[in-house]
Amino acid sequence: MSEAGNWVRVASVDDVEEGAAIPVETMGLQLAVYRLQGGQICVTDNICTHAFALLTDGWFENGVIECALHAGQFDVRTGKGLCAPIEEDLRTYKVRVEDGEILIELPD
Secondary structure (H helix, E strand, C coil): CCCCCEEEEEEEHHHCCCCEEEEEEECCEEEEEEECCCCCEEEEECECCCCCCEHHHCEEECCEEECCCCCCEEECCCCCECCCCCCCCCCEECEEEECCEEEEEECC
């Protein structure tokens, strides 16, 4: 049962191990899907805002992703840049899980 809005399936919960992040491409977007310890799912853009690098190539722990290129860090729950050289926060997406499927709301 879907609510109004532009909700798109990006992965299955089973695709993402707890404490891990996976890259997903959908609708022309490069996304990172994270499963935090405890099971919370978060989705952000997968391209670092500092320089072109895939965040899912970096280190992920306790809700923080560190870019492999220059060690900039983001809180995946909020998108907030946490340290230099990050000057721009990361885009996050509203997430919901239905029947084991991860959906995000795309902007109009």
